[in-house]
Amino acid sequence: MKPDQRDAYIDRLPKAELHLHIEGSLEPEMLFALAQRNRVDIPFDSVEDIRKAYNFSNLQDFLDIYYQGMAVLLTQQDFYDLTWAYLERAHADHVRHVEIFFDPQGHTERGVAFADVVTGISDALADGEKQWGMTSHLIMCFLRHLDEAAAEATLDEALPYLDKIAGVGLDSSEVGHPPSKFTNVFARARSLGLKLVAHAGEEGPPAYVHEALDILGVDRIDHGNRAMEDAGLVARIAGEEMTLTVCPLSNLKLCVIDEIGQSPVKAMLDAGIRATINSDDPAYFGGYVNENYRAVARALDLSRAELRSLAANSFTGSFLPPEAVAHLLAEIDHYDAHTA
Ligand code: HPA
Ligand code: ZN
Numbered sequence: 001m002k003p004d005q006r007d008a009y010i011d012r013l014p015k016a017e018l019h020l021h022i023e024g025s026l027e028p029e030m031l032f033a034l035a036q037r038n039r040v041d042i043p044f045d046s047v048e049d050i051r052k053a054y055n056f057s058n059l060q061d062f063l064d065i066y067y068q069g070m071a072v073l074l075t076q077q078d079f080y081d082l083t084w085a086y087l088e089r090a091h092a093d094h095v096r097h098v099e100i101f102f103d104p105q106g107h108t109e110r111g112v113a114f115a116d117v118v119t120g121i122s123d124a125l126a127d128g129e130k131q132w133g134m135t136s137h138l139i140m141c142f143l144r145h146l147d148e149a150a151a152e153a154t155l156d157e158a159l160p161y162l163d164k165i166a167g168v169g170l171d172s173s174e175v176g177h178p179p180s181k182f183t184n185v186f187a188r189a190r191s192l193g194l195k196l197v198a199h200a201g202e203e204g205p206p207a208y209v210h211e212a213l214d215i216l217g218v219d220r221i222d223h224g225n226r227a228m229e230d231a232g233l234v235a236r237i238a239g240e241e242m243t244l245t246v247c248p249l250s251n252l253k254l255c256v257i258d259e260i261g262q263s264p265v266k267a268m269l270d271a272g273i274r275a276t277i278n279s280d281d282p283a284y285f286g287g288y289v290n291e292n293y294r295a296v297a298r299a300l301d302l303s304r305a306e307l308r309s310l311a312a313n314s315f316t317g318s319f320l321p322p323e324a325v326a327h328l329l330a331e332i333d334h335y336d337a338h339t340a
Contacts, residue, residue, distance in 0.1 A: 001304050009304060009339060010293045014331040016097040016314035017090060017278055017289050019222050019245035021141075021171070022079075022121060023070050023103055024281025025086040034072035034081075042072065054284055059203050059254050060173055062284060070106050079120025087128040089282075093290040096328055097318055099137045100125070101169055104154055105146060114157045122164045137166035137319050139197060142185065144170050144177035151185040155192075166319055167195030169222065170212075174204040179211040179218075186216040195219050195319050197245075201226035202256060206233055213242070220317060223247065225256055228264050228271075238272035243317030248296045249287045250280035261299040269306055276314045308336055 001009065028050035035042045044050045056062040073079060083100070090098055100121070107117050118138070125136040140158055142151035158165055168189040170182060179186075179198050186196055200212040202223035209227045212218045213236075224244035227233045237244065248263045250256075257263060268275035277296065282288045287295065297307060315328040 003298060005340075006297050006302075006304070006307070007294050010290055010297060010307060012094050012335065012339070013293075013307065013311050014094055014096045014328060014335055015289065015293075015311040016099070016276075016318050016328070017095050018099045018220070018243070018276055018314060018318060019101070019247055019278035019280055020086070020090075020098060021066075021101045021103065021281050022083055022086060023073070023106065024066060024285075025089070025283050026069050026073070026082055027085070027283045030082065030085060031069050031072055034074075034078055038072055038074045038078070040072045040074070042068070054253075056253055056284075057255055062254055062281070063172060066281065066284065067106055070103075071110065073107065074112055076116040076120040076123075079117055080124045083121045083124035084127065086282075087124060087134065089288050091128070091132050091134060093288055095134065095289060096331065097135045097315065097320060097324075098125075098128075099139055099166070099318060101139050101141045101171065103141050103143060103171065104157070105143045105150060108154070108157070115161070118158075118161045118164055135320065135324065137195075138164055139167045139169045139195070140165050141169040141171040142182060143172040144181065144199075145173040148182055148185055151182055152188070155185055155189060159192075162192065162194070165194065167197060167219070169196075170198040170200075170216075171222075174199060174202055174208065178204070178208050180215045183215055186218075190217065197222055199223055202251075202254075206230035209233060209237075213240075219319070220245065223251075223256075225251065225264050228267060234271050234273065238274075241274055243274045243276060243313065244268060245276050245278045245317075247278045247280035247285075248292050249282075249285045252295075253285040259299070260295050263296050263300065265296050265310070266300040266302065266306070269309060274313045274317050275310065276317055277310050304336075308332060 128134045197220040198212040199222040201209040
């Protein structure tokens with residue numbers, strides 16, 4: 001496929017996004033506007049100043065700025081506006097279904113009410129479904145640099161809102177905070193009927209991916225790059241049809257890879273792994289989901305069939321019921337059949 005033709009194919013390809021931190025979609029313009037609206041002091045004088053600070057050499061570098069940025073989010077309306085802005089952007093990229101992470105501990109520790117966070121986000125998600133038929137799930141992440149008791153308390157706070165929360169996840173500083181640190185809280189989440197996911201193998205070793213699978217019993221792995229270092233693990237992930245939510249531009253910005261051509265996405269597909277393409281924290285990493293597709297497609301010379309597989313994987317790997325997955329896969333078929 002010629003590059004222009006490939007980009008056009010990506011543009012309107014129906015897809016899901018399965019790895020998106022809603023706080024990571026806070027664009028510098030909105031960060032600046034909310035700081036003024038809420039009278040929150042930020043250490044930046046302008047939008048350009050904020051953008052200039054987005055230069056990271058590892059995950060922790062990014063997280064320090066990410067938590068600082070969140071400080072401007074205070075009201076239910078702020079969470080609604082943040083989510084709505086993301087949904088409009090995702091809709092423009094022909095995203096048909098989203099599974100969105102949020103970090104309640106990043107907000108409740110600043111005195112923001114759990115209810116305001118969940119209600120603001122989920123009201124916007126409901127409006128996205130009304131307006132475009134875009135379906136969604138909300139996944140509550142535990143901050144792994146905090147202890148398991150804090151995660152347990154967060155799950156307690158979520159109990160009245162479980163009708164709005166599909167699953168739990170694990171994010172923040174990975175190395176030194178293995179999945180096994182959260183064994184009990186994940187077991188309780190499972191018993192409540194929640195889906196389980198965990199960031200693993202972004203910076204952490206393959207052993208963390210093993211732990212996420214064996215000890216937490218996750219339904220999906222976020223990132224999973226370093227699983228590729230362990231041939232037995234690769235075969236297992238492929239055999240179990242475990243979905244990996246890969247984030248190419250994030251990997252580049254956080255120096256998980258040195259250039260986009262080192263993205264493991266093609267190697268994963270070649271190994272029979274159900275890999276997907278996602279944007280992670282698009283406001284910080286320089287691109288929403290289609291930009292991630294375009295970047296890897298260009299660098300790895302992905303074929304039309306591979307792009308189609310990645311989009312199909314995003315639906316098959318979602319937490320939608322089988323009828324909805326079948327419907328969305330049929331949308332891909334229809335698109336593919338009617339696109340030159
Ligand atoms: N990794 C870990 N924690 C995060 C990330 C990430 O890429 N984005 C937001 N929190
Ligand atoms: Zn992430």
